[in-house]
Amino acid sequence: MKENNIGVYFITISSDKVDQRIDNFLRAHLKGVPKSMIYRIVRKGKVRVNKKKIKPEYKLKNGDEVRIPPMYQSANKQPIVSANLNKVAVLSSSILYEDDHLLILNKSAGMVVHGGSNLSFGVIESLRALYPDARFLELVHRLDRDTSGVLLVTKKRSTLRVLHEQFREKGVQKDYLALVRGQWQSHTKKVVAPLLKNILATGERIVQVNNKGKPSETHFKVEERFTLATLVRASPVTGRTHQIRVHALYAGHPIAFDKRYGDRVFDHQLTGCGLNRLFLHAAALRFEHPGSGKTLSIEAPLDASLNQCLRHLRDHYK
Secondary structure, X not given: OOOOOOOOEEEEOXXXXXXXXXXXXXXXXXXXXXXXXXXXXXXXXXXXXXXEEOOOOOEOOOOOEEEEOOOEOOOOOOEOOOOOHHHHHHHHHOEEEEOOOEEEEEEOOOOOOOOOEOOXXXXXXXXXXXXXXXXXXXXXXXXXXXXXXXXEEEOOHHHHHHHHHHXXXXXXXXXXXXXXXXXXXXXXXXXXXXXXXXXXXXXXXXXXXXXXXXXXXXXXXXXXXXXXXXXXXXXXXXXXXXXXXXXXXXXXXXXXXXXXXXXXXXXHHOHHXXXXXXXXXXXXXXXXXXXXXXXXXXXXXXXXXXXXXXXXXXXXXX
């Protein structure tokens, strides 16, 4: 029987995934899917890299195109990612820009960019529900689940190639807003520290500053000061996993409500602001439009919870 391609999607590997084994990549990406099923779909050729079958020990290369098949529950052979209409509706209202080449979203915190388990209905799945006739939809870059803000999606494979080249050549300006502990020192304008990523058996990713890691650089600028915290603008030069979060911690200023790299005492001090999510927001993205060649600048407004937190700090901690 001819394979039904509904639910199949493709991921283009970025530099931070290079040299990772395909089985480990899939285990981290397809959270909640049994390891035995992952090995089975690899052995049967359901997962392909650059349209070719691979072995579980295959190491990913920059620019590899990984084909991810739909994942099924054994009982009824239905895709384990169900169409969550509420999330689709939220995504529909979060579109910042759209043309024949691009979709640009203001992703909400808590939403994964790719699904893969019955607990995760991601941005790509939502977009396919919104655009059932779209032949190609793919992420240009990623945002952590707990990070909100500008997310770039392409409608054409040719557009994806051009934008990936811009990212590789550092032709894309990315600006984030982060609330960090204490008084950020004005003379600390950048953090240059190599980052090493480890993937635990659970699939959880932990990143640390380590001389064996990949070169990483983030620029920081103070936006607003409070007595116990600082709002900073963070502009990553490189694009490593959890880069801003780990570089902020390395500088002595962990980000508010960061469950992985944060400070619980600091978070407790912020209890009155009503926030319970990571205060990290992809606020702006600037790049050259692949079609027109003109510079396109996109800004994503802060959500209600982040704005409320800042109002509380202005009222009580100025």
